[in-house]
Every structure is written in C-alpha cells, then in structure tokens.
Amino acid sequence: MVRSFFEYADDDPARIAIVHTDGQQITYGELRDDANRIGNFLWDRGLAPGDTLACLLPNSYQLMAVVRGATQLPLYLTPVNWHLTAPEIAYVLGDSGAKVLFTAAPFVELAESAAAGAGLPPEAVVVLAVEPEGGASRLTGPVAAASAALPRDREAGNRMLYTSGTTGRPKGVRRPLRGISPAEAAGAALARARRYGADHEDGVFLGLAPMYHASPLAYADQALDVGHRVVLLDRWNRERVLEAIAEHGVTWLYLVPLMMQELVALSEDERAAHQVGSIRSIVHTAAPCPPHVKQAMIDWLGPVLVEIYGGTEGSATVITSEEWLTHVGSVGRPLPHVSLRILDEDRNEVPAGQVGTVYFKNEDFAFVYLGDPEKTAASRLDGHVTLGDLGRLDEDGYLYLSDRSVDLIISGGVNIYPAEIEHALLELAGVGDACVVGRPDEKWGESVHAVVVVDRPGTRDEVAASLDAELRTRIAGYKIPRSWAFTEALPRSAAGKLLRREVRESAAAPPR
Known part of the structure; x- marks a missing residue:
C-alpha cells in the first residue's frame, strides 16, 4: 500500500491535498511541485545541511508547502508564533540562526521588522501568496521561479520549536538529524497515525488550531503521509468547525480541552442538529481535560477520543476512550x-x-x-x-x-511562563518587584495574574492600564496579565527567595 506523501503525489497527482482557508483546493501533484521548488530555492540561497530557516505564517497552503519543502532536506524549520512582538521574534531568529524567514499576509510588516531586529538582510524575508488554479506554481514570489524537480541531497529534516522556561527566555528544542530518507520518516508518521486511529486512506483532517504549535502542525503534516485531505481553517470557531466537519466529511481532528468545553456547551438539540458522524478520531493534548467534559464528548461522539500526554520535548503516554472509561482521569500508559x-x-x-x-x-x-x-x-x-x-x-x-510545575500557567491550552513576564515587568519604570502566577479561570483554566511593587502616580486602574500598555510593546498579548494586585512588598523567605505559593494562594481569591 502506498504510504508517503511523495508516493501519493506521484501515483495520484490529482488527489486533493489541501483545502486552503479561502476554499481553494490544491492537489498532491501541485503541493509536491511547490515543495520541490521550496527545497531547490533553499539550496540556491546557499543554505547547507544543519542550517535553520523560520516561517511566520498563518494556517495556510503556504505553511504546508514550506513544511513539506524544508523537511525533505537536512535542515531545521522553526515555525514562529505570530502573536509574538517583533523583538520577541527577532530573538528567536537570532537564537536559532535562521537564514531565511518565509511569511505571508497579514504578517509581512511584522516579519520585516523582526528580521531587521535580528540583523538579517532584507532579502532573507520571503513573502508567499497563493495563486489561483491554472498557473505553473500555486505559490507567488521568488520560489515560483525555482525548479520543481526533486532537490539534491534529500534527507529528512526536523522542526525546531521554541519553548520557554523558568529563565524566561525561550529555547529551541533541537533534535538530531536522523540521516534517514523522507520515505523512512513517513513510515514513522504512519505508525503514529495508527496509534490514534487515523491511518485510514480515505481520511480528511481538519486543521483548526494555530499551526505554530507543535501538535496542530505535526498532525496536519502527518495526514499528508497517509494520503489524507487537509482542510484548513484560519482559527477556531465552534460554528465554523461544525460546518466544516459536515461539509468536508472530516474524519479526524485535533482539539484542546477548551475547545471541547465549548462544544459540549451546546444543548442536546443543538448537538443533534449537526452532522458529525464522519468523525473517527479526535486527538487531544495541551492541558488537563475535566473528566465531565471528556465524558460528555464520548457520550456525544462515541469512543473516538485519544489523549496524548507530553510537551514540545516529546510524547510520553497515550490513552484511548475505551481505556479511559475504565481509568477515568488517567492520561494513559x-x-x-x-x-x-x-x-x-x-x-x-x-x-x-x-x-x-x-x-x-x-x-x-x-x-x-x-x-x-x-x-x-x-x-x-x-x-x-x-x-x-x-x-x-x-x-x-x-x-x-x-x-504540575507550580510556575507554569496553562491558559486555554497555551503554556505561559511567569519568569518571562516578570522580567518584562522589571524593565518598566517604577517597578521594584513582581510576581506572576496563574489564577483559576472557569473558561480558560487559568488566567495570568500579576502582583507588583510599583511606584507610579495615578489610581490603581490607571497604573494597571499603563503597565498593560507598556508590556504590550515587549511581550505577546496572550502573556499580558488579566488581573493585577499592588503591594508594598512581596513575601520572601529569610534567604530572599520569593514565596510564590503564598502569592498563588492569595490569587485564588476574587480580585480586590
């Protein structure tokens, strides 16, 4: 049985590979040719084995083509979170050593600013757009002129994603290049697809979460190695997702618990009105799922949920719905x-x-x-x-x-690291000390709460507003505290260690 993207593209080039966010359909043959153009373009730009490129791209055909093109070469690809500010992106570009940055609307200006901040030349930023059907290439820009033939020196590359930590600065999770062919890498993708019931050849994957995250991008890319159609949405929207499932006959998708909470909030009549019978598998990760939410999903859709525990650093355990029903609350073996x-x-x-x-x-x-x-x-x-x-x-x-790690905040399935926010706060005028913790939030699981020692004129709300505005020039919006408390001193031990547990306990109380 054919089991790799490039084999599907050669044997059935008219097979639909991608349904772009605007509804355009791109075939396996077209995607293969554009992937090859990207690979040849990168070699022509002077990249060498072991080098890094980055992409600042929305959920899009452009992103899928870049991933396919870059990872058939012995290179590292770093997808960048487009919620970050230009200085934050510049740090990732500089730290990773990226030599090329692929981007597209609406992030071109942000990409150019970040690249300049990282000291990259203007030509390092490569803008991609989708061409209508009928052209030689479905991509515009300099890559369209590159050869569509298989690039030289093909060997499976790796994605290198960035994850933060207690130091506050994100770090690249770098895996060794394995020295295997793209076909061998596809075999590993098939093994993973079997694990969560997504190895059926007639599959349709729905990409609805931001693909700068590890899991949404990995699953969409893996789907191509088992011949699936990948339907892309630009963002999560409950009603649009349910419409897409019915319209395209979606067989599997990736969700985080927050999304499942929104789905099960529908009334029984509303659930019955939606056509979701095509779903065979839902993979979920990112954050603990409340048992009642997972049970409600299983009651509605059947035992189609597969939970994986791990992080950017790797996966550790897996559990099917059948196993979970006899081990409620477990994340698996x-x-x-x-x-x-x-x-x-x-x-x-x-x-x-x-x-x-x-x-x-x-x-x-x-x-x-x-x-x-x-x-x-x-x-x-x-x-x-x-x-x-x-x-x-x-x-x-x-x-x-x-x-879990007491410092880490998980808000809507996204990891937020307090140290990074604290460091940014301490750079602001008048801020003498700061502690950031997670506060329980019914919708998001946790929200970001900051306790600050500050000497600034104005009312409490005015000070909070000024800190909020200044932080937004330094860190991404999702990291900005949603609630604030001001104090004359933070609790510390005799040795000067911040007693974060005390701050967290006080944060659990309603805002004052």
Whole structure:
C-alpha cells in the first residue's frame, strides 16, 4: 500500500491535498511541485545541511508547502508564533540562526521588522501568496521561479520549536538529524497515525488550531503521509468547525480541552442538529481535560477520543476512550518506545499510588535545548526528562497527573511562563518587584495574574492600564496579565527567595 506523501503525489497527482482557508483546493501533484521548488530555492540561497530557516505564517497552503519543502532536506524549520512582538521574534531568529524567514499576509510588516531586529538582510524575508488554479506554481514570489524537480541531497529534516522556561527566555528544542530518507520518516508518521486511529486512506483532517504549535502542525503534516485531505481553517470557531466537519466529511481532528468545553456547551438539540458522524478520531493534548467534559464528548461522539500526554520535548503516554472509561482521569500508559519513572524529591522511585515528579525517556525524540547545556542537564536524569508535572501510577501502569510545575500557567491550552513576564515587568519604570502566577479561570483554566511593587502616580486602574500598555510593546498579548494586585512588598523567605505559593494562594481569591 502506498504510504508517503511523495508516493501519493506521484501515483495520484490529482488527489486533493489541501483545502486552503479561502476554499481553494490544491492537489498532491501541485503541493509536491511547490515543495520541490521550496527545497531547490533553499539550496540556491546557499543554505547547507544543519542550517535553520523560520516561517511566520498563518494556517495556510503556504505553511504546508514550506513544511513539506524544508523537511525533505537536512535542515531545521522553526515555525514562529505570530502573536509574538517583533523583538520577541527577532530573538528567536537570532537564537536559532535562521537564514531565511518565509511569511505571508497579514504578517509581512511584522516579519520585516523582526528580521531587521535580528540583523538579517532584507532579502532573507520571503513573502508567499497563493495563486489561483491554472498557473505553473500555486505559490507567488521568488520560489515560483525555482525548479520543481526533486532537490539534491534529500534527507529528512526536523522542526525546531521554541519553548520557554523558568529563565524566561525561550529555547529551541533541537533534535538530531536522523540521516534517514523522507520515505523512512513517513513510515514513522504512519505508525503514529495508527496509534490514534487515523491511518485510514480515505481520511480528511481538519486543521483548526494555530499551526505554530507543535501538535496542530505535526498532525496536519502527518495526514499528508497517509494520503489524507487537509482542510484548513484560519482559527477556531465552534460554528465554523461544525460546518466544516459536515461539509468536508472530516474524519479526524485535533482539539484542546477548551475547545471541547465549548462544544459540549451546546444543548442536546443543538448537538443533534449537526452532522458529525464522519468523525473517527479526535486527538487531544495541551492541558488537563475535566473528566465531565471528556465524558460528555464520548457520550456525544462515541469512543473516538485519544489523549496524548507530553510537551514540545516529546510524547510520553497515550490513552484511548475505551481505556479511559475504565481509568477515568488517567492520561494513559507509556508509549512503546517510552520509559516512565515517578521520583520523589530525592530522585528515588516511588511505589504505585504515590505521587512524585514524572520523568520520561522517549527514545524516538532525543533532544537538547539549543545553546543551553545547563537547562538540558537540569531537565533530565539518566536520560529521562521532566516537564515538572507531578503524578502517580496505578497498579495497571496508568499515569494520573495530580499537579504540575507550580510556575507554569496553562491558559486555554497555551503554556505561559511567569519568569518571562516578570522580567518584562522589571524593565518598566517604577517597578521594584513582581510576581506572576496563574489564577483559576472557569473558561480558560487559568488566567495570568500579576502582583507588583510599583511606584507610579495615578489610581490603581490607571497604573494597571499603563503597565498593560507598556508590556504590550515587549511581550505577546496572550502573556499580558488579566488581573493585577499592588503591594508594598512581596513575601520572601529569610534567604530572599520569593514565596510564590503564598502569592498563588492569595490569587485564588476574587480580585480586590
């Protein structure tokens, strides 16, 4: 059976690969040719094996073509979060060593500003747009003039995504280039698709979450290796998603718990009115899913949910709906290539039922934090890494998360790291000290709450508004505190250590 994107493109070039956000359809043959043009363009630009390129692109055909074109070469591709400010993007470009930045409307001006801030020449920014059907290339710009023949020196590349941490500065999660062919890489994609019931050849994947995130992009790209049609939406919208499922006969999709909460908020009559019977698999990750929400999804759609626990650093466990129904609240058992350990504060293994820090070793996804050997070393033990989560194993080997890294804020499935916001606050005039924590939020799970020692004129609301406005020039909008508290001093230990737990406990109370 044919099982790779390039084989599908050669054997059935008229097969629909992408339904762009404006409804345009692009075939496997057209996507293959544009991917090859991008690959040849990158070699022509002087990139060499091991180099990095970046993309600042919306959910789009352009993004899918760049991913396919770049990852058939021994290069690193860094998708950039388009919510970031130009200085934040410039840091990622500089830290990653990106030599080319692909972009498209509406992010061209942002890309040009960020590239200039990173010291890249203007020609490093390459703007792409989608051409109507009938042209030689479905992409505009300099890549359209490149050869559509297979590029030289083909070898599977890797995506290198950025993840933040307690230091506040994001770091690239860099995996070694494996020295395998694109076809061999496709075999690994098929194995993953089997795991979550998405290996049917007549599949239709719905891409609805921002694809600068690891999972939404990975699943959309994997879908092409099993011959699926990938339908793209520019953003999450409950009604538009339900319409797209019915219109395109969507067979699988990726959701985060916040999206599922919106779906199950529909009344029984509203749910019955929507045509969702084509769905065979829903993969969910990113944040803990309230059990009642997951149960409601299963009651509505059947046992089609597959949950994966992990992070940008790699996946650790998986659980099907059938397993979850007999192990409610669990995030599953280790994947076949993963070893899992639960350790106490002294890094000794604890027995089943006892809570400790979760460590895992994913043999398929070895990595380092780019340029940060100290963070790399601190995150692991005997090859096992931790995301800072606390959990326990039951007698059957199922993992239950009881808590997670106390510093990390998960808002709507997005990881937000307090240190980065605190550092930005401390750069502002009049701010003497700052602590950022997560506050319980019924809709988002958590929202960002800042407690600040500040010396500025004005009322409380005026000071909060001025801090908000100045922060927006430094960090992305989703990181901006949604609530503020002002104090004369933050609680600290005798040694000067910030007592973040006390701040978090006070934040759980309603705003004053």
